[in-house]
Amino acid sequence: MSENQKLTDVVMPQLAESLVSATIAKWLKQPGEKVEQYEPICEVMTDKVNAEIPSTIDGVMVELIAEEGQNVSVGEIICRMAVAGGAPASAEPTPQTASAVSNVTSAAAAGDQSMRNRYSPAVQTLAAQHGVDLNQIQGTGMGGRITRKDVLAYVEKGGAAPRQPQAPEAAPARAEAPSPFKDLPHADPAVTPEQYIPVQPVSERNSGLHMSESPKIPPIEVERGERETLIDVTPLRNAIATNMRQSVSEIPHAWTMVEVDVTNLVLLRNKLKDEFKRREGYNLTYLAFFLKAVVNAIKDYPIMNSVWAVNKIIVKRDINISLAVGTEDSVMTPVIQRADQKNIAGLAREIEELATKTRQGKLKLEDMQGGTFTVNNTGSFGSILSYPIINYPQAAILTFESIVKRPVVINDMIAVRSMANICLSLDHRILDGVICGRFLQRVKENIEAYTLDTKVY
Amino acid sequence: MAVMEYIDAIRLAMKEEMEKDESVFVLGEDVGVKGGVFTTTKGLIEQFGEDRVLDTPLAESAIAGVAIGAAMVGMKPIAEMQYSDFMLPATNQIINEAAKIRYRSNNDWSCPVVVRAPIGGGIFGGLYHSQCPESIFFGTPGLKIVAPFTAYDAKGLLKAAIQDPDPVLFFENKKCYKMIKGDVPLDDYTVPIGKANVLREGADITVIGYSMPLHFCMQAAEELEKEEGITAHILDLRTLQPLDRDSIIEAARKTGKVLIVHEDNKTGGVGAEVAAIISEECLFDLDAPIMRCCSPDVPAMPISPPMEKFYMLSKDKVKEAMRQLAIY
Numbered sequence: 001m002s003e004n005q006k007l008t009d010v011v012m013p014q015l016a017e018s019l020v021s022a023t024i025a026k027w028l029k030q031p032g033e034k035v036e037q038y039e040p041i042c043e044v045m046t047d048k049v050n051a052e053i054p055s056t057i058d059g060v061m062v063e064l065i066a067e068e069g070q071n072v073s074v075g076e077i078i079c080r081m082a083v084a085g086g087a088p089a090s091a092e093p094t095p096q097t098a099s100a101v102s103n104v105t106s107a108a109a110a111g112d113q114s115m116r117n118r119y120s121p122a123v124q125t126l127a128a129q130h131g132v133d134l135n136q137i138q139g140t141g142m143g144g145r146i147t148r149k150d151v152l153a154y155v156e157k158g159g160a161a162p163r164q165p166q167a168p169e170a171a172p173a174r175a176e177a178p179s180p181f182k183d184l185p186h187a188d189p190a191v192t193p194e195q196y197i198p199v200q201p202v203s204e205r206n207s208g209l210h211m212s213e214s215p216k217i218p219p220i221e222v223e224r225g226e227r228e229t230l231i232d233v234t235p236l237r238n239a240i241a242t243n244m245r246q247s248v249s250e251i252p253h254a255w256t257m258v259e260v261d262v263t264n265l266v267l268l269r270n271k272l273k274d275e276f277k278r279r280e281g282y283n284l285t286y287l288a289f290f291l292k293a294v295v296n297a298i299k300d301y302p303i304m305n306s307v308w309a310v311n312k313i314i315v316k317r318d319i320n321i322s323l324a325v326g327t328e329d330s331v332m333t334p335v336i337q338r339a340d341q342k343n344i345a346g347l348a349r350e351i352e353e354l355a356t357k358t359r360q361g362k363l364k365l366e367d368m369q370g371g372t373f374t375v376n377n378t379g380s381f382g383s384i385l386s387y388p389i390i391n392y393p394q395a396a397i398l399t400f401e402s403i404v405k406r407p408v409v410i411n412d413m414i415a416v417r418s419m420a421n422i423c424l425s426l427d428h429r430i431l432d433g434v435i436c437g438r439f440l441q442r443v444k445e446n447i448e449a450y451t452l453d454t455k456v457y
Numbered sequence: 458m459a460v461m462e463y464i465d466a467i468r469l470a471m472k473e474e475m476e477k478d479e480s481v482f483v484l485g486e487d488v489g490v491k492g493g494v495f496t497t498t499k500g501l502i503e504q505f506g507e508d509r510v511l512d513t514p515l516a517e518s519a520i521a522g523v524a525i526g527a528a529m530v531g532m533k534p535i536a537e538m539q540y541s542d543f544m545l546p547a548t549n550q551i552i553n554e555a556a557k558i559r560y561r562s563n564n565d566w567s568c569p570v571v572v573r574a575p576i577g578g579g580i581f582g583g584l585y586h587s588q589c590p591e592s593i594f595f596g597t598p599g600l601k602i603v604a605p606f607t608a609y610d611a612k613g614l615l616k617a618a619i620q621d622p623d624p625v626l627f628f629e630n631k632k633c634y635k636m637i638k639g640d641v642p643l644d645d646y647t648v649p650i651g652k653a654n655v656l657r658e659g660a661d662i663t664v665i666g667y668s669m670p671l672h673f674c675m676q677a678a679e680e681l682e683k684e685e686g687i688t689a690h691i692l693d694l695r696t697l698q699p700l701d702r703d704s705i706i707e708a709a710r711k712t713g714k715v716l717i718v719h720e721d722n723k724t725g726g727v728g729a730e731v732a733a734i735i736s737e738e739c740l741f742d743l744d745a746p747i748m749r750c751c752s753p754d755v756p757a758m759p760i761s762p763p764m765e766k767f768y769m770l771s772k773d774k775v776k777e778a779m780r781q782l783a784i785y
Contacts, residue, residue, distance in 0.1 A: 014580075014581060020635045121740050121741045121743050121744075122713040142784055142785050145785070147785070148712075148713045149660070149661070149744075
């Protein structure tokens, strides 16, 4: 081999996925032959492919190491080639790193002591255990560092201080020394419920201001069962709570009220009610007249019959009046469908039916659906003023308060009239004061327009 | 006892469990007639029929979903993901359904599914045939994750996974399939999930790893002992979740110098958790910083051979890391 030639090893390449070895089928180049780059040097067989191996360099084949028919692992040397022109051989990583390492070690030996006084936790632990003076130990680690093994070797050679008798006791204690965080609930990710659910709640109270002692708070005894009663939340109660909460938190409520002179209505009803009861079998209530007045007002102001849909307002054509009907422990809002198509007698009949069904708990799902505007007859339980919560997702709710006789000024004369308040809560996203004022005025006009000649059929 | 390849050990484990238990079945892409792209399920359809070896559409979410549903009503499915790279469409089913069902149902339901998926590169597979997705699933309570390195463990852990009452991800290394051979008993044995294994005793450094890179560690350890007298203590984690904390702590205490090796990229990998356990539990036994030798944070395995070589761990890379730690 001439001086200007360098030898390079050719290894078995990885020819396919998951291939770990291949068999040399035939050598195409014999020692002494010239080889050009990319020229095939041999054929190989694998269980997946048969292939030719191309040369990666220009040069001369020097030595065939693998024989024909031999199975060679990927990465193993199959032949040696000589490179003409003294270009450095491709891969010689091992000698380089080896020399780098010997540089480091020799540097340490030559007196690089930069790490001499850097003691690792293990070294300090061992030194304390065995009473070793670390100044006495020659470090063999990087930069003259004393390693754990240096300390162990020093102790083994008997270099430890005379307080060794303590050591045997200390050593096992250390080996068993648990993490100082061992007992904290978060130390081990494998949780058990007991870790997180204390069996006995801690009795000590702490305000956070007085860390050293329990603050002096008078003890408050609560005897459950005697001074308070727990009521289970029924599904109905829960639904009411959910709806109310949703309405109040989503809808910006505003509120307004007008008073209405219902003297003529009282007279009208008094005239009709006994006859009506006899003929129809149910009561002709004030509410039926009120409802008719409301429905007719909605016809004039259809925006009252709408729903907020974030980027649009949906106005409903059908006027379906939800009627708030209270029982001892709940309130329901059954619906009078197509209230705009019914006369006063028809509304009275619907009111009677829905109220009866509600009290008997016989409401069906269809009785509850499709409401577009809610009316609540709060006067029936004596209220003269109320601030109702909108029946979500409707736009407004209206209440009729108690009818009371009051002195009223009419044409600068004082008269005794039957008066009632009408309250309206509105969704201020949809409705504003002016439109609601006009709407309420229309309701008022409609109610005050009842005369003794008004027909209920 | 027989010497067999890693892939044969996996196949044998499935065959034995299917013979033993009627409710065990296999499903996946090309697992039936073709016998799997790596031949892992070869011969199973002939022996057990197409009712128990199901060729599925190319839809990993469906494979996992069907397997989870079957497992919840009492079957013991072994779902194969052709490559772990393809497993990601099934992540929702695995993490949100399989891992949580026992907890969510207050112990009423369980999901004894095994999801097998080949991991690892170095096979010129490029971006979508080489990934190590352990860290995606690692840290999901409710999942068990195993990643065997030896043929013995491959069979024993797969049988344990099939018998386990909860979901187990079985990450087999595709480079190990033909490369790793070993003695595998032909009888019915299991390797317990959650137990690490000491592969080699040593006094200078502790190497903790799993799956294929342990091959490099073992080779490097032998060379280092021969050439420089450095002895390495090597721990095979075998189970990634739950980690065998006691064995990790014991191995770390042994030398005080710990090197963690895995092919999944360094940031956020299993090694980070192992290092955290050691720093929590044995600060005063440490003689050197805890080191990690892992793949770099590159988005995916390159297809170009020199770049793949750059990305992949090798005996030389591991050996150099081990030497540096030894002389520290």
